[in-house]
Amino acid sequence: xxxxxxxxxxxxxxxxxxxxxxxxxxxxxxxxxxxxxxxxxxxxxxxxxxxxxxxxxxxxxxxxxxxxxxxxxxxxxxxxxxxxxxxxxxxxxxxxxxxxxxxxxxxxxxxxxxxxxxxxxxxxxxxxxxxxxxxxxxxxxxxxxxxxxxxxxxxxxxxxxxxxxxxxxxxxxxxxxxxxxxxxxxxxxxxxxxxxxxxxxxxxxxxxxxxxxxxxxxxxxxxxxxxxxxxxxxxxxxxxxxxxxxxxxxxxxxxxxxxxxxxxxxxxxxxxxxxxxxxxxxxxxxxxxxxxxxxxxxxxxxxxxxxxxxxxxxxxxxxxxxxxxxxxxxxxxxxxxxxxxxxxxxxxxxxxxxxxxxxxxxxxxxxxxxxxxxxxxxxxxxxxxxxxxxxxxxxxxxxxxxxxxxxxxxxxxxxxxxxxxxxxxxxxxxxxxxxxxxxxxxxxxxxxxxxxxxxxxxxxxxxxxxxxxxxxxxxxxxxxxxxxxxxxxxxxxxxxxxxxxxxxxxxxxxxxxxxxxxxxxxxxxxxxxxxxxxxxxxxxxxxxxxxxxxx
RNA sequence: GGCCCCGUAGCUCAAUUGGAUAGAGCAACAGCCUUCUAAGCUGUAGGUUGCGCGUUCGAUUCGCGCCGGGGUCACCA
Numbered sequence: 071x072x073x074x075x076x077x078x079x080x081x082x083x084x085x086x087x088x089x090x091x092x093x094x095x096x097x098x099x100x101x102x103x104x105x106x107x108x109x110x111x112x113x114x115x116x117x118x119x120x121x122x123x124x125x126x127x128x129x130x131x132x133x134x135x136x137x138x139x140x141x142x143x144x145x146x147x148x149x150x151x152x153x154x155x156x157x158x159x160x161x162x163x164x165x166x167x168x169x170x171x172x173x174x175x176x177x178x179x180x181x182x183x184x185x186x187x188x189x190x191x192x193x194x195x196x197x198x199x200x201x202x203x204x205x206x207x208x209x210x211x212x213x214x215x216x217x218x219x220x221x222x223x224x225x226x227x228x229x230x231x232x233x234x235x236x237x238x239x240x241x242x243x244x245x246x247x248x249x250x251x252x253x254x255x256x257x258x259x260x261x262x263x264x265x266x267x268x269x270x271x272x273x274x275x276x277x278x279x280x281x282x283x284x285x286x287x288x289x290x291x292x293x294x295x296x297x298x299x300x301x302x303x304x305x306x307x308x309x310x311x312x313x314x315x316x317x318x319x320x321x322x323x324x325x326x327x328x329x330x331x332x333x334x335x336x337x338x339x340x341x342x343x344x345x346x347x348x349x350x351x352x353x354x355x356x357x358x359x360x361x362x363x364x365x366x367x368x369x370x371x372x373x374x375x376x377x378x379x380x381x382x383x384x385x386x387x388x389x390x391x392x393x394x395x396x397x398x399x400x401x402x403x404x405x406x407x408x409x410x411x412x413x414x415x416x417x418x419x420x421x422x423x424x425x426x427x428x429x430x431x432x433x434x435x436x437x438x439x440x441x442x443x444x445x446x447x448x449x450x451x452x453x454x455x456x457x458x459x460x461x462x463x464x465x466x467x468x469x470x471x472x473x474x475x476x477x478x479x480x481x482x483x484x485x486x487x488x489x490x491x492x493x494x495x496x497x498x499x500x501x502x503x504x505x506x507x508x509x510x511x512x513x514x515x516x517x518x519x520x521x522x523x524x525x526x527x528x529x530x531x532x533x534x535x536x537x538x539x540x541x542x543x544x545x546x547x548x549x550x551x552x553x554x555x556x557x558x559x560x561x562x563x564x565x566x567x568x569x570x571x572x573x574x575x576x577x578x579x580x581x582x583x584x585x586x587x588x589x590x591x592x593x594x595x596x597x598x599x600x601x602x603x604x605x606x607x608x609x610x611x612x613x614x615x616x617x618x619x620x621x
Numbered sequence: 622g623g624c625c626c627c628g629u630a631g632c633u634c635a636a637u638u639g640g641a642u643a644g645a646g647c648a649a650c651a652g653c654c655u656u657c658u659a660a661g662c663u664g665u666a667g668g669u670u671g672c673g674c675g676u677u678c679g680a681u682u683c684g685c686g687c688c689g690g691g692g693u694c695a696c697c698a
Contacts, residue, residue, distance in 0.1 A: 096637060103641070112640090112678065122678070147641040148678060193698075235698070351696055362623080362694090369696040376698050404625055405693050430626060431692075438632095472634065475626055477691070479633065484647085490660050491647060499660045510657045554637070566635060569645080573662095580653095580662045599657095621660065 071139070075106060075153060082132035088114055097547070104144070104152035105543070111149040122149030160542040161530045167545060167601040168526040175548045175608050180220030180556075186387055187213040189398035190310070190317075191228040194302040195239045197266055198309055198453040200432045201400055204478060206453075207469035207614070208429055208561060209398040210315045214612045215556040215564075221394065225316070228383060230323035231299050233373070238262065240295035246271035247282060247294065270301050309454045313462050314614040321386075323379050331382040332374060335417070336367065344416055354378075359412040380406065381413035388419045395424045396559075404428055427559050429474040435481045460485040463615045467494040470613060471565040493569060494615065497606065500572035502621040504603040507584050508596065516585045516592045525600050528593040537578040538598060544574050548605050552612070561613070568609045575602045 072095050079093045093110040111126035118125055126145040133143065142154040167174050189209025192202055213223045230236075242261035246268050249255045261267075274282070274297055282290040310316070326332055336352065339345040344355045350370030354377060357364050367378040387395050399407070407426050415421045434441035434451055441451060457465055464485040471493065472478045484492055490499075511517040517525075533542065551567045554560075584595040610617045 096640085098641080099637075099644085100641075107640090109640070115678070150641070230698080233698090349696080353696095366696045371696075373696085375696065380698095401626065401692055403693090403698080406698080408624095428626080435633095473627095476634080477627065481633075484633090488660070492660080493646070495660055496646090499658080503658055503661085505658095507657050514657080516657095550637090558638075560638095562635085563637085566645085573645090576661055577663095579657085583657070585657050621658075 071155065071159070072106065074139075075108075075135075078133055078135055079108065079110065079129070081134070082129050083110070085132050086128060088118065098150075098152065101540075103146060103150070104142075104154040106153045106155075107150050108153075109150060111145075111151060115149065125149065126151050157534060157539045158531055160539055160546055161533045163546045164530055164533075164542055164597055164601045165526045167548075167604055168597060171604055172608060172611075174604055175552050175612075176218050176220075177549055177553055178220035179553060180216060180222075182220060182222050183393040184224070184391055185216050185221040185394040185396065186224045186226055186390075186392040187216065187396045187398065188226045188228055188387075189213075190315075192306065193230050193235055194299045194306065195235050196262060196264055196302065198306055200434060200451055200453055200456050200480065203313070203453040203456060203465060204429060204432050204469040205398055205400060206310055206313055206315045207466045208427070208474055210313075211466075211470050211561040211564075211613055212396065212398065212427065212556075212559055214614070215552060215561060216396070218552050218612060219556040224318045224392070226319040226321055227317045228321045228323065230379075232324050232327070236295055236299065237291075239267075239298050240291045242267045243270050243274070243294040243298045244282075244287075244291050247274050247290075250275050251280060251283065266302075267298075270298050273297070273301065305454070309452075309457065312457055313453075313466060321383070323383070326379050326382045326386070331386065332378055335378060335382045335385065335413070338417060339413070342416060354409065354413065356409055356412055359416060361408055361412055365409055376406065377409050377413070380410045381417070384410055384414045384424065385417055385419065388414070388423075393423065397424065397426045399426060399428050401428055401430050425559065427474065430477045432469075432478045432480055435479055435483075437483060441482075456482075463498070464492070464494045466614050467497075467565060470561045473560065473562050493565070495621075497568050497572050497610065498616070498618050499621055500575050501603060501606045501610070501617045502619060503579070504575070504599045504606075505619040507579075507599055508603075511585050511592070511596055514585055516589065517596055525593060525597040528597040529590050530594055530597060532591050532594040533598060535578075535582060537574070537581040538595075541571075541574040541578045541598060541602065544571055545601050545605050548609070564609055564613060568606060568613075571602065571605055571609070575599075575606075 075095060076093060083089070083091065083093070091110060091114055093108050095106045095108050098104060098107045111129060112122045115122040115125055123145060126149045130143055130145060130151060135143065139156055139159050140153055141156045144152050144154075146152055187209055190198070190202055190206050192198060198206075210225070213225050217223045238258065238260065239262060241258045245255060245257045245261060249257070250271060274294070282293060285293075336345055339354065344358060345367070346353050346355060351366045352368035354365045354367045356362070365377055366375050368374050384395070397407075411421045411424060411426075414424070434456075459482060460468075468480050468485050469478070485494075488495060490496060508517065533539065548567075551564060555563050578598070582595060584592065584599060586592050586595075607617045
């Protein structure tokens, strides 16, 4: 429709010899402003030296449109040209939805480009937090949105199981293990305080008894590290799986060390004059690239800081053939990004192919009070505990329902509530209600069993009520919504849209009885129900939330 | 102090990326079930979009300056 109008509008403009303007269309907020609107008249007004409304009238007079699809064109406000489509246009569009079914909403603007989405990427030093949960939900949803818009997506998790943090983990587990035999054994100063370390120590004891007491400490620490890492990683995978999040690749930072990728980055940057030695450390000359200060890449101890492997990792992403790279980070990582982007650009890669998505933090609310989360005090709520409490559907929905650049206030009471107040249930209820109607229709003989697929043959012109057309109109915009969510990396818009669909459906349900004696009308309304169910199911699927048949 | 995010109805948040009269949900009040799921629907009320300049046909959106909240500024990740 947009393409059709663009063509007609361009023809009108050139017949009036206005050139050099590409008209744009958008969907007006208010229904009375029509279905599509263009602001060309206002854009052209200054250049043409004419009043925008007068200009708009000229353009409208020159337009030749098919009255079967465009019912009415009018000029409004400061000079908008509003196009009102015929109701039949929307209603007939339902056929397409019914035919496409579970693939309705997919588009191919991404042209199959190989796209990597990196998210979560927590090191195996402890259980996932609710912040990781938000990142998992956002990352997985963005990955799915990219798939739905034609990208070939790889979901990737980057982790480091070497270095200081893992050493600390091993020492913590070892100390807890020793304490099981001798409570006075000292716990490391800055060790991991959490209860989970004690659990791992207990496991170690029941599996191996006191065997670790008899081996040299280095060996015991190595065992502690391996067991802790394996246990924690297993837990991380399991918790993510409960949320329906699965990764294609777990990329180990360690491989960058063994492959020589780090040295390669250093020497290439050094050759470009972007690396120098000072105070026994190796520095990245970030100031030469317009950044605020130079940064250490290799400490005087010989150990790299995170920057070097991060740059090397991003180069690997390019080398592995990804045409588009999406990084999902929490707000606490924001400071590291400019260095990495500058680094890969200096290495000759196009940093505009990297999209960094930064999300803000999560605070939990219980009984109207903020739940204090302190990792140090070890009284933080883990993602696993949250899933136990509210379930994966509510968790995933709540995690993505706010703009990612905003703080998320997660109301535990609301997420648990199985009432109309809870937006997740509102959506799922609409889906279940439709399933129930379809079952009823079959039991009444209004619809033969398994006939749902051929509802596309229904006489859709019988749908003429405002609620019916309004709903059909909304359903038709689903593919555009997916594209918009995908290109803007704003998955919360999908939750808002689905809420609108559910509202429009409930209104339709309230205004019209679906199964009525007139068989053709029944079938038309059933087609509308089925199309709504398809949109809800597809939308929920993208969000990773179940679409129940009964509630 | 530098940089980043946020500030919109009593509360939690939207607002088609610069559009027309700023919208939802919750809370409050008033209604709607003999009928396909009331986990639903309808209505009322609620606003100087933190404040002030500026950019232009037009600003919640862009720029500058304040105010307030959060984050971040390591030879930690």
